[in-house]
Amino acid sequence: MKIIPIVPAPMTEVELALFEERRKIYPRSQKGWFSSWRWVLVFFTQILFYGGAWLHWNDRQAVLFDLTTRKFYIFGLVLWPQDFIYLAVLLVISALSLFLFTAIAGRLFCGYACPQTVYTEIFMWIEKKIEGDRNARIKLDDAPMSVRKFSLKSSKHLAWLALSLWTGFTFVGYFTPIHVLAQEVFAFTLGPWEYFWILFYGFATYGNAGFMREQVCKYMCPYARFQSAMFDKDTLIVTYDTARGEPRGSRNKKVDFKAEGLGSCVDCGICVQVCPTGIDIRNGLQYECIACGLCIDGCDQVMDKMAYPRGLIRYTTEHALERKLDNKSMWRRVFRLRTLIYGSILGLIILVAALSLAYHVPLKVDVMRDRSMPKVTDTGAIENVYRLQITNSHEEAHKYVISVKGAAGIEIVNQTEIEVAAASVIPFPVRVRIPAGAAEIGSNRIRFVIQDINVPKINVTEKAVFLVPK
């Protein structure tokens, strides 16, 4: 019998987990021009957010979205469900602004104003204050658990949680009066939904800004994925000047690097260390890049140290790089047809919305004709009954006078004056009479005019139909 030896074939393939274990990023803190602008935006948005809820106006919270009574208070303006169009307009303005800013200078929103990056930045600042900068944090994470590590970590999480809960509290404070909410929090008498939303929003802040961070931008946010649709070759983007930087390499400051055949990049890795999404900008524009500009700050400082000109990494356009445009002609191309169209549509919509808000009439009327048959009186006059739903959306009581137009001798039979209390709706039945023969058989168009007795500017005209039987 012949024995066949079993020889293991050399392995050419290996099975790996498809799902990637997360690599923790330790961004190094960075100061500079762009970093300062980020902090300006942090303060601007957060003073607005944390502070706005506490402002007062007309004996009430200045900005309050009262969902139970469906009234949205924004300073002097009270919006009712019927004013929902303004929300649509706000969304259109936001979308167009995003198009415009992205077409001009890339992901400005991501880097500077997006809550995800803003809160991540605040959380990272807290982290740095407690645990130290990049190297200290890496060392701390690698070290075994000790009293010091435990106290640092727990104080960081306590600080994060405190800020998160405050954020959740403020958020709910826009939907339920924040002064009352504050008292309820300390008396432990919150309603179940208030508890839920404070904790939910707080937890979302803690999780997103403390742990998820760049994962949200990379894997959850759709904007990262469709930004390329808004970019073109004249969009300002954070770019590494490959032609000038390569070949990269370390060098002695005193030696002429050009003679050694090196580019300007000293390969110090600062741009990678400061990046909050953990990318290397020298690989070109990547979808992970949130355009925060920290790599520019970092690189410029190294360039200063080396006494090289700044701008190895800078905001520039693809055209500017390719065609070696100077700054002036690059900026001229930034204001191109596309951005001008975005800009003018945006301006137009803002103007129309502002005018419409300025001429906003705090009176709304819905006219409903009774479904019953029209009534014919002894004299042959025709009567139709309508129900006017009169909404006084102003925070003061108003007195209105109601008139009707549309046919000869048309008149309202019952009372024509009505007072409506502040911010309320009343049903008001109206009997309208047209003398015999004054209107054609069938449906006739009539108009109700509802006018404030004291302020004639406040008036509404509503169309209605008057039926005349055969």
Added chain:
Amino acid sequence: MADFFNEGWSIAIAVVVLISIAACGLLLWSQSKVKVKLGNDGKPLPAGTTGHVWDVDLMEQNNPLPRWWMWLFYLTIIYAVGYLIVYPGLGSMQGSFGWSQAGAYEKEIKDGEQQYGPIFNKFMNMDIPAVAKDEQAREIGQRLFLNNCAQCHGSDAQGGKGYPNLADNDWLYGGDPETIKTSILNGRHGQMPPMAAAVGSEDDVRNLANYVMSLSNSAHDPIKASLGKSKFMACAACHGAEGKGTQALGAPNLTDKIWLYGGGVDNVMETINKGRSNQMPAHKALLGEAKVHLLAAYVWGLSNNSAVAVTQAEAGAIKQIANAAVEK
């Protein structure tokens, strides 16, 4: 409850649902590993592309998803199983919470009654004229009226053909507060039988109609009316010898100029020939006694304006009674 034609369908659907959930988990698990080639140094090479290419050079990169997201998928599957245990969804199984749409609806109605019931109930202990003087009661009454009565009687309560005017002082069954309340609670069925056979010929009917018109001094032919007078005997049983109507029967007063189906000889002839049948539905089961009480007060107030007009002192006293009723 029979959600399906038979138990078999319910089981079949439950099986499909469970297999689908299990298949999702299986797919996830089977796809969580990838085979990569080893390089010359024995280390695995990057996963590279999936090998799918479109439009010449558009390739699908094999970029791995983060692992935490994979766990979220598994969590979703666990959630789905938990949901099906707690809530109905698996065939006709009711779920361990016993939740149902009908149950949720009933609970909401009950909660609503608990929340708003006291507002309606506080007027129950007050008599109707007093309720009619209360401003809050009138506001509630108007809303109830617009939602439940205006479809027939009109938004201004002035009725129309076949639907009585509630804002005047003419009443088919009586306009005192208790009668109005009874009308709303139990409904009314006003019926006038066809009388042509009892009256006689077409001419007799015309003469009678003219006589009826003469009762209220409306336009009529006096000769025909005098001929028709004797025929009124057929009507007197309900409308009374003088034609003043009988509220106990709901028989209308014929001596005023108010006509439920329109005045004039022709309309009255039609009524005599064909009779009339008028139905007001009962609202007791629909609205409950407390709301009907408020409605009765509102309707009574419509035709008793002077009684409803209150001085400020009176208004204060009424409010006190109402509040006392709540505290009780």
